[in-house]
Amino acid sequence: MTNLTSLNYLQPELILTATILLMIVVDLFYSAKKSRRIGLWALAGLVLAFIYITVSGFNIPTALFLGSISSDPFGIFFKVLILLATIMTILVSFSERDLSNQRVGEYYILLVIVTLGLFFMVSATDLIMVYLSIEVVSIMSFVLAGYLRGNRRSSEASLKYVIYGAFSSGIMLFGLSILFGLTGSTNFFDIRTGLMELQNGADLALMLSTVLIFAGLGYKISAVPFHYWTPDVYEGAPTSITAFLSVAPKAAGMALIIRFFNSILGGEGVFTELEWGTFSAIPWTQLLAVLAAVTMTVGNLIALRQTSVKRMLAYSSIAHAGYMMMALPVLSQQGVYGIMIYAVFYLLMNLGAFYVVMIIANATGQEDYDQFRGLGHKAPLLAILMTLFMFSLTGIPPTAGFIGKFYLFAAVIKAGPSFYWLAIIGALNSVISLYYYMYVVKTMFFTQEKTSITQIEFKGISILVIVLAIPTLIFGIYWTPIADIVHKSLAIFIR
Amino acid sequence: MDQLQTYLIIGAVLFCLGLYGVITRRNAIAILMGVELILNSANVNFVAFARFGGMNMSGQIFALFVIIMAAAEAAVALAIIINIYHLYHSINVDEPSELKL
């Protein structure tokens, strides 16, 4: 489709772009005190885009802009997820204590730009677009992570993030350049054709480029061993941003990886049949399987030994990336289905858990386990909600997390005996994670009070936590609507 | 074909130098320069492939985009480094290490 006609399919992105431009202008007229109101503009734009997407629904998969991005239900599904995460983030940012004493206009502008970048990330079908969108998201995230300028931890986080991020994208870029050299195209589908015609002698180069590219993508979803930035950045960044980073870019990264491997390395029958084809020369399925196993194991084991709940959640988010990755190498529609369902539930429960931490941090200024001691007596409702999120993250029924894991494991087991080991490792990891999630619960209910909280204010953020908790519970019992939506979203653009 | 090989070797060398710089330097700006080397090694590859590999223009275009992005990235990174300098009075990347384990 040509550039002009493509615009018809791009309304949500255009709405976001207009919002960004408008916000930049409007921000000039707000004083530092009132700059918080920019958030309302951002909210308006995001909600508008959200309404637009949901009302217009799924379309037939189409390639836009001469094949550089595509518009398909798969992408739209992730766009909705991303919008939800951003809207939540903006809502909680209003009550983030750390942000309250500085100018926050840009903060909201940057968040909307990240959203735009993520939109392109989930629909890119061209290497240039992949690189551009990843960079847009990364660069904005660097700034957001370091938004608390005077705060040493936040600044350190952003320094580590920017250097690690630039390094990873550089490595990935080198891999992309080799891929381009091998196939002569930047378009996913041309690359696939090119690869099929390739002589066997290029296996090594292909392998090198695949590994380098995966290093870049792995950084985005914080897969071990490219996860090293995650805990530090998550701990140092403002909690609202940490929650956002742990959810939205990760979901987009998963979407990008699925699309990338499916379109380039996958064979003919893509989302419609059970099996993806694969180039036998590169054993990338085994590689992914091993990385998935390592990712969840490392994430869980280190999470065991944390003293800060926020940092624990950072490591646990690594583990959850591992769970999702587990369903990638089985190369089946069911696997993608599992990942998508899990992404929804993970968004709910992880944001919920982070927001509880944020409420505590707002009230006490700290995120240690100590602040959770005896929370069950001081603020029973909050503690119960946190318990629900912990249960869900562990995957204990009847919570959404259990359903998500169920689908992931089902996909892995269905893939046949050669993946049983992966399912077993996944199951063992769930057991390990039980320990540290339950430790939070135990700390809240079964220890002497130590938290310095005197009063939890029942305002915006608390309501948001409840809003997240209700579906976490309900989808654990009745998730057919979500499953239906995901089922309908299982259509990806192919050529 | 020989010419292509030469450029590819230059690209690979640049890539390795960049990696080495990134890993070994303490100075944040020097690390950033290492990153730039990596990016430019990829650029060399892109352009060389497009020019000598008998391929279309997308290589050059890619390189242009990379240059733009590299500039943006460097701008943000420098801003962050300045911020670090204000807080630590140093741009040694080892200085900020409160976040660990």
Place this chain on the structure above:
Amino acid sequence: MIIASLFILFLPLLAFLIQIFWGRRLPRQGDFVAIAAVGGTLVIALGMLLAILLKFDPGFQREAAFEWVNLGAFQIKLGFLIDNITVIMLVVVALISTMSHIYSTRYMGGDPLYSRYFAYLGLFTFSMNGIVLANNLLSLYIFWELVGVSSYLLIGFWFQKDSAADAGKKAFLTNRVGDLGFFIGIMLFFTAMGSFNYQDIFNGVANGQLSGIMLTLAGLGLFCGAVGKSAQVPLHIWLPDAMEGPTPVSALIHAATMVAAGVYMLVRLFPIMTPDVLIIIAYVGGFTALFAATIAITQNDIKRVLAYSTLSQLGYMVMAVGTGAYTAGFFHLVTHAMFKASLFYGAGSVIYAMHNALHKLNDHETDAQDMRNMGGFKSRMPITYWTMVVATLAISGVPFLSGFISKDAILAGTLAFAGHSPQHFLVPFFGFTAAMITPFYMLRLIYLTFHNEPRQTHIYIKIVESPRAMTVPMIVLSSLTFFAFYTLPQFNPFAGNGWFTSLVTAQDSLVTGFAVVSAHEFAEQVHHNHTLAMILSVSLAGLGILFSWLFYLKRKLSADAWAQRSGFIYRWSFHKYYIDEIYDRFIYQPFLRLTDKVGYTDWDLYDQKFIDGFGRVSEKLARLSGTIDWEGLDKMIVNGIGRFFQRSGQSLRQAQTGRLQNYLLFALLAIIVILIIQVL
């Protein structure tokens, strides 16, 4: 019936929700809400019991299901299955739960978390009813986990005590071990049949969709769940510790209902168990019965004796399932629920009296649960004494009481089993030996607590009978041990048949491909062995009673001297065969060390060894590069890398965690490693 069961399921849940959110604000902290809810379930359950008695149809069955998830090929239906077994079990749960609620109003009175306690009890009752009513493995599993959670909450209810919090954790974790197998078993059935529904699975097994070794494995998986929940060896370790919970909880959850859930599940799914699984079940159950009984002899804590006796009786039930006499196992489940709950209430009553006495004496040192501080309480608490004696005689298998009938049926079943396969003679041996030990240690408890002269006179004089809210449940449950409640319309204490055995009849095994004994054939053999079993069990019980009498009432034989003489056997039993210590040594500690190791690898090892090594390598590289004119190249590209070679080597050596470049380096090395692996 389905509507009625909906009420039974959801009334306790409603009570739970009201209690947890508004409990504290209600008058009396809302205990009446909880009691009304479970009382309501009891009334409904009794109505259902009346209905099945009027129908008197052994094949009675009602099923209702709704579609829960439908994704084309993937469908899950959840629902209820109500038959005679379900109804009887519902009555048991509702009855004991109601009694525990009433009992708790006094026993837990004044506790700061009084309303939350009742909330947890409501949650438990809801989950337990869910297990009972389930018609499929999936909802069974969900409720199975929920009872686990409520049990965890109630065991750790007095979490200020470390031991209670630890016991809760231990119960939860130990159960997870069993549940892992349970889950695998469920999934094996699901993959083979495409359904969780019991009837579908039964049909599938009958059609041979799952057979041979896979069916055995799946059955073993399910049994793993029962081993965890019903605390069979080797996962029995949590139950004695669970006694840290409040006593009414021990009575309700850890004696009468939840721990019986494993047995209930095996009874429900008996027709699909292969003979191989059944043999394992029989051995595990039989061994547990004897093993726990030998520990119970030496314990001094009144609740622990009861805990081990519960283990032993659960072993009986499991063994019964294994031998094929699974209806007898279920029968014993019901009778045991009554007398064991009664015993726990009695023990709770004694502890309550001890607590109050110690409180008045301002004594915080003496252990209120240690039988060595008791003695002679008979005259002080007559109601507690007599109800406990009745329940003790029932558990001992004395004729005219319920335990006699049900235990007899089990023992006859083991004899029939051994008659059919003589190589398994150990199973009846376990059963009969435990039958002899049971009266011994149970009467020991009675004698030590209630008879002879008081050991601590100053406590003794402060002991008073418990209030009516506690004695009434004891009286109700101990009177339910009278045999006629289970044998009507028959009135022959030795016949062992009546409405119960008529309504709960054995089904044939559906397993194909194995040589199985039909239910009818087995019943014949049981009938054959009935008299022998009765004579044996009565005489063995008499022997146990006699010895206990000699040891602890008449003191003709000295228990201490015997303990001395038996040496290490006594010590082993006293220390519960050191099972906990063995697990600690060989499972927990190695695992803790493993996590330490991993943490070590990830940070310390990586830092110290790796970064160090890298520093050294790069130093060497630096020296090497000095020889080829590297310096000039450096100056041209990046300002003087050469000089920094040395320095970077040094600083890398001192590198600490949290350093950015360690991260970069590690990522890079990971890429290289992956590449090497890929190339190879």
